[in-house]
Amino acid sequence: MNKGKNIHMLDTLKATQRVVSGQRTTGACHIGHYFGVLKNWIELQHHYECWFMLADLHALTTHYQEPWTLKEHVFEQVIDWLSCGLDPKSCQIFLQSEIQEHAELASLLGMITPLSWLERVPTYKEQLHQLQDREIHTYGFLGYPVLMSADICLYRANFVPVGEDQLPHLELTRELVRKFNHLFGTNPQYQSIVNEALDKMGRHQKKTLLDLKKTYQETGSKDQLETAKTLISSQAHLSHHDREYLLGFVEGAGRMILVEPQALLTPTPKICGLDGNRKMSKSYGNVLNLRENPKEIPFKIKNMPTDPARIRRTDPGEPTVCPVFTYHALYRSKEDCADIAQQCRTAAIGCVDCKNLVAQAIIDFHAPIYEKGLSLKNHPSYIYDVIRQGSKAAKEVAAEQMKMIKESLCIGFN
Ligand code: SF4
DSSP, X not given: OOOOXXXXXXXXXXXXXXXXXXXXXXXXXXXXXXXXIIHHHHHHTTTSEEEEEEEHHHHHHHHTTOGGGHHHHHHHHHHHHHHHTOOTTTEEEEEGGXXXXXXXXXXXXXXXXXXXXXXXXXXXXXXXXXXXXXXXXXXXXXXXXXXXXXXXHHTTOSEEEEOGGGHHHHHHHHHHHHHHHHHHOOOTTXXXXXXXXXXXXXXXXXXXXXXXXXXXXXXOOHHHHHHHHHHHXXXXXXXXXXXXXXXXXXXXXXXXXXXXXXXEEOOOOOOBOTTSSSBOOGGGTOOOBTTOOTTHHHHHHHTSXXXXXXXXXXSOOOGGGOHHHHHHHHHSXXXXXXXXXXXXXXXXXXXXXXXXXXXXXXXXXXXXXXXXXXXXXXXXXXXXXXXXXXXXXHHHHHHHHHHHHHHHHTOSOO
């Protein structure tokens, strides 16, 4: 399995590379989403061409019995994203259901997806178990990873940010891409598309690239291949498609209808819920929202469980078994955490005071996000414009990719 790149290698990567990611629109974002997903996206948007998807079709796979909630969730989710630092000038924010190519490609990829690949996805059985109150023994829910593959392939994503536990999902996409390219990669338009792309480079650059290709294919020199890749990447006027075709041409593959995405490994800490013994999740009702009302925060923290062995104020505690301490680690400095740990172990601080300290740190951190959210909520037309513009841009890319996919499958009238 390709373990992908680490997010901390950002400096060495080029802004021309594309990142695609998304979030199901099933309700307000909580702090688990922030530390597990959004914090990474905010950083990525400055280093890559980023496409962030409001995954309402994915939300339907589990929430199809309450479709009336979806539009409100989309609206609130955009407010969440913008409030915490996503900037529509640095990334595209789009609505999955606005681009029909997602459903279309999922259907086509479904033709070549063995059932066994879907049944072995570790989260499938886990989710069936966790969401027992929902009727999700459906074709749509089982096919979730195929739709996810379509989301990634439509935009020819180079990278997909994932945590270690999500690598099997991405590996399924990579297997599907390889299978698709193997079965349908002999695009009859291939040579003419390559020739057009070469002509766009201008005579001199075209000759340089052809020389590099010849030397690479004769000698296998990796240096020549790398120089050719750099030359292709530096051609600002070439489209993503042109670049991918030229890369396939130089490497002698000629089959890059779909791009095999790489994992961009991101730190995804598991945030424990307010009930202390499970991961934070809307389905468990144990969340602290990203835009939580500051007045509610002390009350919610006050009710959290602590070290169960610390019964009296005078008993020493053990911070490593205390859920409250995990929030100290998220919101407070290393020095402050070390200090609290020491005070807890010597019973120098009581749990009430300890909780007050962390509640205040959470309030301070989230106050600007909360305020920005209130302001954005008063400008709904701006929110809808962000979605509309991002979806329009996404549609253009997806339609171009879909045209090539349909050509390779010999369907449609192109
Ligand atoms: S003092 Fe703080 S860290 Fe220690 S048990 Fe109480 S709440 Fe947890």
